[in-house]
Amino acid sequence: MFAFDVLLVGDAPSSPEVRDAFPEHLTVETVVSRFDEALSYLRENDANCVVCDHSLPDRNGIELLSAVRERDADLPFIIYTDDGDEEVAAAAIDAGVTAYVPRESASDVDRVVDRTVESARKDHVARTVDVSDPTAANLRLAQRTMDEAPVGITVADATEPDEPLIYVNEAFERLTGYDKHEALGRNCRFLQGDDTDPETVATIRQAIADDRPVSVELLNYRKNGEPFWNQLDIAPIRNDDGDVTHYLGFQTDVTDRKEVELRARRQAEQLQADRRMRERLLARIDGLVSRVTAATVNSTSRTEINERICKAVIETNDYDAAWIGTRQMTSDRIVAEARAGCGTAAEIRVLPDDTDPVNEAARTGTVVVADAGSLPESSPHRRFMPPDGGIAAIPLRYREAEYGVLVVYASQTRTLDDHETAVFEALGRVVGTGINALQNQRLLVTDEYLELVFSGGQPGPVLVELAARADCEITYKGAVSGSDGQFALSVLAAGADIDALRDAAETMPDPPELKLVADYEEGCLLEVLPGGDSLVRTVLDHNGSVRSLTAGGDDTDIRIELPGAADPSGVVQTLLEQYEGLTLASQQRRERDRNARQKVVETLQTELTDRQLETVQKAYMSDYFEWPRPVSGEEIADSMGITRSTFHQHLRAAQSKIIGELLDEIQPVTDPTSRV
Template identity: 40%
Template sequence: MDIPDEARVGASQALSRLSIPLLALDSDWRVSYLNDPARELLGVGIDERLPTALPTKVGETILDRCETARRTDRTESFFVTIGTRHEATVHPDSDGVTVLFRESDTTATENVVAELDLKERAINEAPVGITIADAKPDNQPLLYVNEAFEELTGYEAEEVRGHNCRFLQGEKSDPEAVATMRRAIEDEVPVSVELVNYRKDGSEFWNSVDIAPIRDETGTVTHFVGFQMDISERKRAERAAHRRATELEHLLERIEGLLGDVTSAVVEAPTREAIETAVCTQVTQVEPYNFAWIGERNVRTDGVDVRTVAGDCDPQPDHPIVTEAMETGELRTDTLDVEDCSAVAAVPLSYHDTEYGVLAICATKADAFDERERVVLRSLARAIGSAVNARETRRILIADSVVEAEFSFRSSDLFFVDIAERTDAEITYLQSTNRDDGSVVSFFSMRCDSTEDVLEIVAERDDVLDARVVAEQDDETVFEFVLPPGTLVSTMSDYGGKTQDITATPDEARVLVEFPQDADVRSLIERLKESYAGTELLAYRHHERPAKTKQDFIESLTDTLTERQLTSLQKAYVSGFFDWPRPVTGEELAESMRISRSTFHEHLRAAERKLCAEFFGDDSQ
């Protein structure tokens, strides 16, 4: 599409100041436009008709070549002498022709012509809609639109010339954006807006509109040029992103709300049974859930026994998804054709590898358990499993009746077995501390020939994160080992067990653990045999604890100590810091904890103060 003469003048005021002569003729061969260099070169004026305006051989030649260009619809180039030799180029279009004259021996002029041709093609072929409007009339009518505008809006150029571009606006066009454009045009300043516009067929699209004023050499605004781009895809992406953000916010609020309610309830629950009751009660108070129950595996029948129920429906422990959830460890859902219960979900409850049953929830909506709700339920199951594990672990410390299990290990996959076999060491377990990140700090006493050999062995292993010598006294050395989650001591703890003793020699390692009466020791034994070849259960016996136990005292004291205070107290004790003469200094112990000497003594004094308060019954500490 060729740019009309008036639009071309408005689009590029610089043309009239160029040294290259430019002439435009309409279909009747009347001069419709010429710049100053063309007027000086040819001596013609606006509205004069060829060949009357140029009754010379040059005029006849120009007219002849213009007719040929129109007839063939092809560019024509030829040479004429008007004072000096010029190369003339005729560009035909639907309204007439444009003729450019350049001195045949002037390279600079040729560059200007090429630049003008390039600009004209760029405007016509630009991938964005371009419009040029006349600034003089009040309604700023369109003088020119390019092909991209036609493709964008569905309007032909002939349909829109002479009209204000507001015909693209409609019901959903933002009034504020429209007002912003109007004010910018009135103030003769550039503006950029985004708004809904309408194509010729009535379809909507999001339009990014940029409008800029064009000024002449006096600074007067003569035209407005507009650039328009379809940004519907970006807007759809933005809406989708906003929708996802809203859904995520809703999900987080739901998780936070449900977990908050459940957590508040289970914190106050003194037993596992109380936890399960509180969970089912809280779940059924959240729409669209209306029924919940918790069951556990029956080891004799391999079925599921119902432990706790909340709501009006009947539990279905034999439903296939209940078994699938427990077997796979994954959440399962299904639809139901039961009054007030259209969908059911089964969520396995566990902590690490310890199984604590299954939570089944019914909902009044068939589509209740979408992916968002699945995230909520998985988070809820993890919170329940953690809470039950904490209660079960605590119960072993205060239980009067416990199960004592003694194991034999010969697998070098256990670091203490490996050390004993490779160094002929005799190893005795002292105690452990659980860290907040899930790792375990364990202390072992060893009779060995070389502490360096021990440290070199554990440096090669993945199941020891760090190791150092805490104290050396006589023929015994106390080592501190930092162990990752999932190692033997933490595995015992996951099943509710309290490791009482570990001994290792080059021939065998034995581990003594206490469990609650109803702990799932069978599953633990299976797991240990799978993990460590040669594992044997040597003894499994029930026994009663005294009314007041050492564990009672330790548990009560441990609850009052911070991790650093407990570590400082343990290091000081197992290293012989309280002996005289001291085999280790406070500075050495502080260095092993990577803290300053003053900080170590501060933690140690705080721990000693709490120990005395616990021993003497001073509740003020």
């Protein structure tokens, strides 16, 4: 094993603190105490450096230095003494000493060790390099230049086992954080680490084995563990016989450039991956959404929609199973109404557990994704996916209306990524819109309807709050949708005038806007524009309508009409969450005869303009057609923001169309042949 041979002569150089300071892997120290012992050792051994005390038992250090110089003018010789003075220092310099280090403090130990190792290194280089080799000679002559070079330079001894380093310059020390003593005597592989590329290391080893130059970029590590990219160039140095005696290495920090290249490469790879992901996503959207849309549009019942959607999901081959469930009002469980790919599993139901992804999706109205490992062992979802699978719960909604949850299972969690979640969100809206349209269509043609009756008090809808705060009774007469889409509620207030009602409105968290239509002895007729949640809008979003509302104190009666085939759980849950003072008093199915008036309604919906419909609604709900009229046409026109003449023009046109259609419907059927 490579090591510098250092001869210590006398007490000061051989003291324990000096010997302990020498690097064990780099130096071999031999201790003698006398003049003649030192000369004898030097005659029989090739020492790389001598460290001598000035005071010796038989002679002194200056005399030993002179004797050494007679036989070897280049051998490094350092005097380290605690009894020297100016005269001794001058004599040592005259005799050709390499360094004179007085022993004055503890820091002098490090000084003498540093000078010794550096001197021994230089001697070793001079002795191991063939003097006749011009390259080696140039290397010795250029050593000072190498010491000051801005790039790391190393020299490794090819004649020693494992090619140990015998020279490193100061730039190498700055680059790696290792000082000379820690680097010399070791193979340069100590700079490698966990992420150093084995193939690049193999390239270096093969080049050394083939005695040829090599240039690579290698991930190395500094002494503090920090990685850096090293542009490493290695060149073999040969003697006159062509044999490689040393390896000259150059190290350059190219971390900044390499990181830019790696960043650009990663960005290019990411762009390619994103493009592939987008292509895959578009293909999935095209397949999944088109299938689900077709299933939604072509279905004639809620049951058919649910079944066809579940089949459409698994037909994409990206998902293993799917089911659609709704919440039961009695048990608060979510139970599957349709499913596909679920095998022969018994009833699928999810208990009211907030940590379950299906319950969370229903509660928050957002898509929830989870992997199998995050679910408890008792989870009902585990039977539909492998241990590394995943689940996505997709709420089916249209505005405020809730139509259940679509649950999808995938065999691999990575399928359910952020892109997939975006697809699911769009899918939930498509399905919700389709179900809402189907429910509205059924509402127009069915003779059966569902009546929900709510009772209670505060906190409640705006009319309930207003009645309680004004200590009066309010009766809802209807609603008119303005051009801005906002509903104006026409109400009759008994037991309070408009000033009292406005004072009460100001105390509400979201004060409504009140417009007086007419005054009565016991109350007034007015329009209410809600400032916050609108009961009419919420019910309409669930395919229903508010048929009546009476509120007075804690006595509230709200009647809501839904299509006979509608699921009431969505609107019930929404209203009970919005208005904590309400309770569901009853739920009944009723029938009406639509055949007699269906044609009239459809015709009027076609013939009347929006403004004409709004005008006649305003007039009717303001009791304009009663006698004596409690309100004038000018007052109604003002509430609508139009002139009196415009109001009468719209009203006459609407009346003409309505009466004409009614007369056509009720006139006697005559024999066509009797007409002239």
